[in-house]
Amino acid sequence: MMNKIKSSMYPISFALGFIVLWELAVRLFHVPVYLLPAPSAVIEVMDGSLSSHMLVTLTEALAGFVLANILGMITAVIFVHSKSIEKGAFPLAIALKTTPLVALAPLLVVWMGTGYSSKVVASMLICFFPILVNSVKGLKAIEHEAWELFSTYKGTKAEIFWKLRLPTSLPYVFSALKISSSLAIVGAIVGEFVGANKGLGYVVLVSSYHMDTPIMFSAIIASALCGLLLFWGISWLEKKVVFWQRADDL
């Protein structure tokens, strides 16, 4: 516990030092507020409306994240059990991954409107690939001897899946979850850029029209916080679930 506090002292003191330097630089050199607002000016504009926008973005991102991961894992299970489906559909998944989400987002808004669903789908699209690739890899990562052990005792295909393949894949699944936890926020914000009347992406866009840089900064910081919250949540869960995997193994 003491060590934990000690090790978190480093990033906290660095961040505080950086904020103090920033504040001093802005005041000393009289930087205009539309270019770079002082931290104090950013904090001043952080209010209840920012947190409600943050909640919107976080909800969209989380919904897309969860749906993408469920769908990605189911797809991975299908791929692992059928070589021909994997061969046929994997290139399509890669094509989907290489299509820039920014190019797709306007289409999503045309199809689904400016409400939640277009953002959830945007977030899903960007989260889908990491979980698919890692789950396929994880489900195939069983040791040959472990398979032989199950076969020796006449383990069924279902038993091999639930008691061997699935747990073996969990460390891989969690590293995908960590990657896509930050991508999920990107997806939601890109969706909001194209057409929305709430959410952090909307706030960034509108404040840029009005050259209201302090608001813009507050929204950027809030979006970073969303990503961090998701990442920390996943890391915490990972330690509980994949307890046998030491952090340095990953």
Add this chain to the structure above:
Amino acid sequence: MAKQEQASVSSMNEIAVTLKNCSLSFGDVPVLNNVSLDIYNNEFVSILGPSGCGKSTLLRLMLSLLQPNAGGEVKLAKDLSIGMVFQKPVLMPWLTAIQNIVLPLTIGEKRFSKKEARDKAEGALRLVGLQDFTNHFPHQLSGGMQQRIAIARALAADPAVLLMDEPFGALDEFTREKLNFELLRLWESPDTSLSTVVMVTHSIQESVIMSNRIVMMSPRPAGVDAIIPVPLPAHREVGMEELPEYHHTVNELRKRVKHL
């Protein structure tokens, strides 16, 4: 000692496993060449040969994990139950010691209820002396302890035959020697149903101190080069490495290795 005495009156010469004219190729690569071998009840047999010669393949034939080429035959005694120990412990890292031992008892034909499986697993843990580590996870145990759990897992299902694929190959010399004799005690013990052990090894010394007969394999494609009986007393003990019979057998095996 009890097991050997029983053996001499009843089933010493009954065959547990027979391989007849077994050849096997992986694709175009021949691995086994016409292997014929009888394994009897109540014996400890070592299969000795150079690395990669197909010794492990032989065990996989006995387990029916692999099938011999046409013309070959693997015959097991009726209702023979077989346990397997691999070179690596192959423990599930997400299961505790006891759960790892319970696992094979509760899959496939599910011969045991949850309660029975748990009791058997506890008994097996006691046999290998790890009853104080019941709820430890593999990563909390040393390599030697992990391999003992793997042996307990194989013993829990009360197999008559135990197949071991270089079970101590990955361990340090001290642990290895300790486990060698632990295994011999388990094999002799009336508390286990164990009658026959077939152990693959590439250590000449290990094969001599442990086994009644040594099956010497030739390089790939592997065939049986010779079957050498070990003239040491039935009950093996630490220190028998000093006996002239031990040296004699080791030297004989060394000579054969040179001729391969």
